[in-house]
Amino acid sequence: MVKVDVDVKEEKKAHKSQSSLNILWREIVRDKLALVSLIFFVSITVVVFTVSAVLDLDQIVKVDLFSIHQAPNQEFWLGTDYGGRDVFGQLIIGTRNSLWIGFIVTFLTGIIGVTFGLVAGYFGGHVDNVMMRILDFFQILPFLMIVIVFVAIVPSYSTLAFSLIMTAFLWMGIARLVRSKALQERELDYAQASKTLGTPQWKIMFGQVLPNLSSLIIVTMTLNLAANIGLESGLSFLGFGFPESTPSLGTLLSYARNPQTLEYRWWIWLPAAILIFLLMLSVRNVGEALKRATDARQRRG
Amino acid sequence: MTFLEINDLKVHFPIRGGIFNRKIDSIRAVDGISFQIEAGQTYGIVGESGSGKTTTGRAIIGLNQITSGQIIFQGIDLADKKNKKIDFRKDIQMIFQDPYSSLNPKKRVLDIVAEPLRNYEKLTKKEEIYRVAELLEKVGLSEESIYKYPHQFSGGQRQRIGIARAIALKPKLIIADEPVSALDVSVQAQVLNFMRDIQEELNLTYLFISHDLGIVKHMSDRIGIMYKGRYVEEGSTDDIFTNPQHIYTKRLVAAIPDINPKNRAKQKTFREEVQKEYEQAYHDYFDEEGLAYDLRRQSETHLVALPERVN
Numbered sequence: 001m002v003k004v005d006v007d008v009k010e011e012k013k014a015h016k017s018q019s020s021l022n023i024l025w026r027e028i029v030r031d032k033l034a035l036v037s038l039i040f041f042v043s044i045t046v047v048v049f050t051v052s053a054v055l056d057l058d059q060i061v062k063v064d065l066f067s068i069h070q071a072p073n074q075e076f077w078l079g080t081d082y083g084g085r086d087v088f089g090q091l092i093i094g095t096r097n098s099l100w101i102g103f104i105v106t107f108l109t110g111i112i113g114v115t116f117g118l119v120a121g122y123f124g125g126h127v128d129n130v131m132m133r134i135l136d137f138f139q140i141l142p143f144l145m146i147v148i149v150f151v152a153i154v155p156s157y158s159t160l161a162f163s164l165i166m167t168a169f170l171w172m173g174i175a176r177l178v179r180s181k182a183l184q185e186r187e188l189d190y191a192q193a194s195k196t197l198g199t200p201q202w203k204i205m206f207g208q209v210l211p212n213l214s215s216l217i218i219v220t221m222t223l224n225l226a227a228n229i230g231l232e233s234g235l236s237f238l239g240f241g242f243p244e245s246t247p248s249l250g251t252l253l254s255y256a257r258n259p260q261t262l263e264y265r266w267w268i269w270l271p272a273a274i275l276i277f278l279l280m281l282s283v284r285n286v287g288e289a290l291k292r293a294t295d296a297r298q299r300r301g
Numbered sequence: 302m303t304f305l306e307i308n309d310l311k312v313h314f315p316i317r318g319g320i321f322n323r324k325i326d327s328i329r330a331v332d333g334i335s336f337q338i339e340a341g342q343t344y345g346i347v348g349e350s351g352s353g354k355t356t357t358g359r360a361i362i363g364l365n366q367i368t369s370g371q372i373i374f375q376g377i378d379l380a381d382k383k384n385k386k387i388d389f390r391k392d393i394q395m396i397f398q399d400p401y402s403s404l405n406p407k408k409r410v411l412d413i414v415a416e417p418l419r420n421y422e423k424l425t426k427k428e429e430i431y432r433v434a435e436l437l438e439k440v441g442l443s444e445e446s447i448y449k450y451p452h453q454f455s456g457g458q459r460q461r462i463g464i465a466r467a468i469a470l471k472p473k474l475i476i477a478d479e480p481v482s483a484l485d486v487s488v489q490a491q492v493l494n495f496m497r498d499i500q501e502e503l504n505l506t507y508l509f510i511s512h513d514l515g516i517v518k519h520m521s522d523r524i525g526i527m528y529k530g531r532y533v534e535e536g537s538t539d540d541i542f543t544n545p546q547h548i549y550t551k552r553l554v555a556a557i558p559d560i561n562p563k564n565r566a567k568q569k570t571f572r573e574e575v576q577k578e579y580e581q582a583y584h585d586y587f588d589e590e591g592l593a594y595d596l597r598r599q600s601e602t603h604l605v606a607l608p609e610r611v612n
């Protein structure tokens with residue numbers, strides 16, 4: 001008889017080997033730029049979400065004709081826009097909305113893309129063929145046109161509705177990436193071994209193959225987050241994003257389409273522009289560090 | 302009743318091409334082989350790369366679709382579509398060739414070895430750890446290793462983990478697909494002897510696939526020699542090594558080095574004979590397509606693919 005006197009927790013700690021999360025984290029810590037970026041991004045997110053909880057949106061977007069176009073002062077930290085609305089409040093709420101959309105879209109595209117790609121790649125053959133043609137169909141749809149139509153026919157839309165329409169057109173990239181990796185993984189002996197052990201297909205897919213794709217998924221989703229924040233701002237800037245009653249970084253930026261504002265009233269658009277720039281850059285720095293971490297030859301840590 | 306009987310097994314892979322990806326031809330990886338294995342014995346399949354020995358093993362366990370033929374395991378034809386629902390996985394297991402890719406790098410040893418147990422037996426967490434530790438002890442690994450990851454082990458240790466996983470469900474037949482070819486020679490003997498020990502202990506039957514004649518001689522009771530998807534010779538270990546009939550088998554046997562210097566002269570004459578026969582009559586042993594003929598019975602245990610002309 002075997003005596004099993006293994007303290008589970010102790011053992012786990014002792015053999016906490018180089019899991020992929022550990023490697024990713026070490027790479028970020030080694031890369032000072034990525035670490036600073038991560039801290040910056042997390043603190044901005046925390047500040048924006050906590051401050052916006054105490055701000056009153058109705059109060060901020062209310063038009064006040066007695067205080068239009070004020071330069072930054074004691075009462076309005078970043079001045080006011082052409083409706084006399086507080087730019088600082090709009091900036092906070094706008095950043096929250098932009099980040100929120102970025103998170104939702106990244107999360108949803110991640111789930112759809114990973115599931116789709118994994119199923120297509122794992123089964124291969126005819127399943128893969130059919131699924132990839134469906135994906136091709138989504139890819140050739142003119143994204144911008146459809147968003148414009150959507151904005152035109154839906155009178156008032158929420159953050160969620162806008163996120164969903166973006167999700168519908170942005171899941172293909174990650175799906176293709178996951179599919180190509182899953183095609184490789186399913187041929188490896190460990191996946192074949194699982195079959196001979198009687199493990200059902202879906203369990204092999206999500207329990208055995210998926211963990212081996214985790215670093216790829218983390219990296220892609222981080223880089224996608226930066227792109228999604230930027231994309232929302234771009235659409236709002238073009239006027240196809242949110243109405244002025246729902247501020248986002250893009251709507252603030254779109255005020256700069258007025259030459260007067262662009263030349264004389266920097267306080268309306270410059271903070272938003274800088275914030276978009278810094279947010280995207282910091283997420284990207286983190287993403288690049290993670291990407292490096294997945295390739296042992298490029299690793300610094 | 303024979304334990305495992307293979308009748309005229311064929312595994313063909315389609316070659317697709319043309320405009321609509323039609324099937325234009327097929328690769329005959331396994332082209333009509335038959336053999337029987339008795340319970341508790343070891344059956345060795347030998348052949349060069351691409352001769353179809355691995356495909357045979359994978360077809361028996363269901364990893365490759367078979368084109369035609371019968372796989373009768375304990376009286377049930379596994380190849381028959383009617384029997385598709387019968388779960389034979391519990392009784393047939395496989396040991397893989399490459400110990401590096403056959404263990405999931407993201408899983409701990411506990412999860413790897415417990416995978417079959419989780420599929421077939423409802424165990425509590427504690428029972429599971431207990432069973433895994435028991436299995437690991439059986440294959441000679443310490444119980445502390447259950448929370449380690451595969452990359453923390455050497456090749457030989459990994460192959461033992463693979464064996465522990467294969468015997469977890471107490472199977473009756475184990476298909477060992479070149480289980481030691483990826484290992485160091487010093488470790489090979491260790492793993493092989495260990496496999497023989499557990500064979501006695503658990504009354505296992507092995508289908509042992511290898512290209513190394515020495516290992517097959519050491520392990521097997523009966524041997525089949527494969528060439529281009531067909532059998533060229535089949536017989537007991539003695540038949541094959543002392544009385545090879547087919548030129549292909551003769552050349553294989555002649556190529557085994559003998560370290561005993563007293564046999565050197567004998568070995569040399571044997572090799573010269575084989576070489577002479579090879580030069581003169583090699584093509585007589587194969588048909589126009591270069592494939593072996595059908596097997597003919599030479600004795601009670603010995604079958605050789607000799608051309609009709611010779612008889």
